[in-house]
Amino acid sequence: MALQRSQGDTLIKILDVAEARIRSNGFNDFSFRDIAADVGIKSASVHYHFPTKSDLGVRVTRRYTARFLHYLGDPEDKNNAPAELLLHYINGYKKFLIDDEAMCLCGMLGAELASLPEPVREEVKRFNEDNVEWLKRVYQRLNPKDKKKKAKTKALHLLASMQGAMIVARTLNEPKLFDRISKEFLGGAKNLVA
Amino acid sequence: MALQRSQGDTLIKILDVAEARIRSNGFNDFSFRDIAADVGIKSASVHYHFPTKSDLGVRVTRRYTARFLHYLGDPEDKNNAPAELLLHYINGYKKFLIDDEAMCLCGMLGAELASLPEPVREEVKRFNEDNVEWLKRVYQRLNPKDKKKKAKTKALHLLASMQGAMIVARTLNEPKLFDRISKEFLGGAKNLVA
DNA sequence: GTCTATAATTTGATAGAC
DNA sequence: GTCTATCAAATTATAGAC
Numbered sequence: 528m529a530l531q532r533s534q535g536d537t538l539i540k541i542l543d544v545a546e547a548r549i550r551s552n553g554f555n556d557f558s559f560r561d562i563a564a565d566v567g568i569k570s571a572s573v574h575y576h577f578p579t580k581s582d583l584g585v586r587v588t589r590r591y592t593a594r595f596l597h598y599l600g601d602p603e604d605k606n607n608a609p610a611e612l613l614l615h616y617i618n619g620y621k622k623f624l625i626d627d628e629a630m631c632l633c634g635m636l637g638a639e640l641a642s643l644p645e646p647v648r649e650e651v652k653r654f655n656e657d658n659v660e661w662l663k664r665v666y667q668r669l670n671p672k673d674k675k676k677k678a679k680t681k682a683l684h685l686l687a688s689m690q691g692a693m694i695v696a697r698t699l700n701e702p703k704l705f706d707r708i709s710k711e712f713l714g715g716a717k718n719l720v721a
Numbered sequence: 722m723a724l725q726r727s728q729g730d731t732l733i734k735i736l737d738v739a740e741a742r743i744r745s746n747g748f749n750d751f752s753f754r755d756i757a758a759d760v761g762i763k764s765a766s767v768h769y770h771f772p773t774k775s776d777l778g779v780r781v782t783r784r785y786t787a788r789f790l791h792y793l794g795d796p797e798d799k800n801n802a803p804a805e806l807l808l809h810y811i812n813g814y815k816k817f818l819i820d821d822e823a824m825c826l827c828g829m830l831g832a833e834l835a836s837l838p839e840p841v842r843e844e845v846k847r848f849n850e851d852n853v854e855w856l857k858r859v860y861q862r863l864n865p866k867d868k869k870k871k872a873k874t875k876a877l878h879l880l881a882s883m884q885g886a887m888i889v890a891r892t893l894n895e896p897k898l899f900d901r902i903s904k905e906f907l908g909g910a911k912n913l914v915a
Numbered sequence: 916g917t918c919t920a921t922a923a924t925t926t927g928a929t930a931g932a933c
Numbered sequence: 934g935t936c937t938a939t940c941a942a943a944t945t946a947t948a949g950a951c
Contacts, residue, residue, distance in 0.1 A: 537916080555749040556836040558944060572917050574946065630832070634885075637892040638824065638832030642750040655892050683889060683898055684905040688878070691828075691885025695877060698831040698849050704877055711878040715909070731934080752926060766935050768928065 538576050540566045546587050550629035553639050554584060554647070581644035584636075588650035591632045595619060596657060602664035609669035613685070616662065617709045620689045624696065624705050634690040658686050688712050732770045734760045740781050744823035747833050748778060748841070775838035778830075782844035785826045789813060790851055796858035803863035807879070810856065811903045814883045818890065818899050828884040852880050882906050 544565035548557040559570040559580070566573070577583035598619055602612060623631050633654040640648055662682030666673065673681075688708065696704040738759035742751040753764040753774070760767070771777035792813055796806060817825050827848040834842055856876030860867065867875075886902040 552836040553747070553749065553833050555747065556833075559946085560943080568916090569918060570945090571919080571947085575916060578946085580945070633892075634888065635832055637888040638829055639747050639750075640888075640892055642746040652892055652894070655889060659893075680901050680905045681909070684882070684886075684902050684909065687885035687889045687902050688882050689885065690888050691881030691883065692878075694828065694831040694834075694884050695849060695881045698827075698834055698846055699853075700846070707874050708878050708881050711874045715875070715878065753928085754925080762934090763936060764927090765929085765937080769934060772928085774927070 537566065537568065537572070541573055541576055541583070542587055542590055545583055546591060546632060547629065549584075549587060550623075550627070550632050550635055553635055555639060555642055579644075581646050584644060584647035585650055588632065588636065588647060588654065592650065592654045592657060595654070596661070599661055602661050603668065609665045612665045613662075613669070613713070616665070616685070617689065617713070620693065621705060621709070624693050624702055628702075630693050630697065631690060634693055637690065638694075655686065659683060662686065685712065731760065731762065731766070735767055735770055735777070736781055736784055739777055740785060740826060741823065743778075743781060744817075744821070744826050744829055747829055749833065749836055773838075775840050778838060778841035779844055782826065782830065782841060782848065786844065786848045786851060789848070790855070793855055796855050797862065803859045806859045807856075807863070807907070810859070810879070811883065811907070814887065815899060815903070818887050818896055822896075824887050824891065825884060828887055831884065832888075849880065853877060856880065879906065 541562055544562055545557070548561065548565075559573045562583075563570040563573050573583075577586065599616065600607070604612075607615070620631060623629065633651050636643060636647065636651045637655070640651060643651070659679060659682045662685055663675070663678045666678035666681045667675065670678070692705045692708040695708070696702050735756060738756055739751070742755065742759075753767045756777075757764040757767050767777075771780065793810065794801070798806075801809070814825060817823065827845050830837060830841065830845045831849070834845060837845070853873060853876045856879055857869070857872045860872035860875045861869070864872070882902065886899045889902070890896050890898040
């Protein structure tokens with residue numbers, strides 16, 4: 528009763544390999560034939576599941592955002608101190624880079640933004656907005672005296688530092704630099720103190 | 722004596738439009754025909770000046786790096802306080818984003834790194850190394866008591882913050898966020914104090 | 916759902932005339 | 934140096950058989 532592939536299996540495999548390809552080489556460097564070869568089917572079958580490349584990009588990005596938000600959890604969870612949640616956030620990116628040996632999908636797509644289909648652009652923007660909102664809430668718990676704008680500014684800075692750190696670490700071919708940069712962020716900034 | 726085009730003119734125009742296209746849409750989203758159309762020639766003429774796309778990418782990146790290093794100037798110049806030089810550095814990226822309405826060439830190429838021709842990858846790495854070296858010297862002047870590794874870590878963090886801030890600001894479609902993030906970097910970090 | 920076959924376009928690159 | 938002409942390969946996408 529489980530020796531044959533379940534129905535949604537191919538679709539998920541396509542999402543998996545598309546995500547992997549975008550995260551390593553970007554949106555403009557893979558074709559439906561590449562995806563098909565990775566999955567072990569033909570490109571026409573990929574089009575059956577995702578009519579256009581834009582559709583595929585949208586679905587990959589949505590799934591990625593949902594997964595990351597699920598990983599992050601509730602920013603107001605009383606069982607987790609805000610300082611711990613910031614470490615938790617940074618650790619999410621670290622997992623992206625070290626465990627997956629790939630970039631953050633939405634950092635990659637953010638760089639390519641101008642060349643993306645409009646529907647994909649919207650999803651990338653959404654990821655960033657959701658990240659800023661989550662971090663803003665954590666910073667508001669961490670520094671209740673701060674104004675909302677200050678909390679959002681800190682959120683933007685952390686998000687930017689993560690995206691930039693991944694690019695710089697990979698360009699210099701030293702993944703460990705990501706750790707060094709993120710620790711400098713935590714130590715150098717007054718986030719965890721003031 | 723100047724009514725007709727000088728000899729190197731076309732080559733420079735090609736570099737200009739290639740740089741603009743890479744900085745807005747990346748390396749994998751333009752063709753030699755695009756470049757030719759921008760300059761007002763045919764694609765075969767572009768190949769005369771740059772045999773391959775890799776050659777063009779290398780030359781664009783080298784010119785960009787040289788220009789940025791020239792803009793930065795001497796990190797040990799006694800006429801400029803180190804704190805001023807950090808502002809000068811940040812202002813360079815601000816010019817990229819606001820004046821040119823484009824990304825940093827090497828931030829863009831850094832994201833695309835895995836899909837680039839190897840010779841272009843090397844030039845992008847070089848840009849990052851040169852930036853880190855320049856910033857490291859400035860930080861050593863700013864905090865002479867710091868160890869070299871600490872100065873390099875701060876350099877990496879500033880470089881990463883700039884690259885990330887450009888991506889985030891553009892993705893959220895608010896160029897002014899770049900300013901907000903860079904000011905948070907300066908204020909939040911103890912760079913200019915300790 | 917997956918396949919073969921193919922259309923229509925674009926790509927990086929070259930040969931050779933002017 | 935720039936052009937026309939062209940190539941071989943790759944691209945997104947569709948039609949229709951199984």
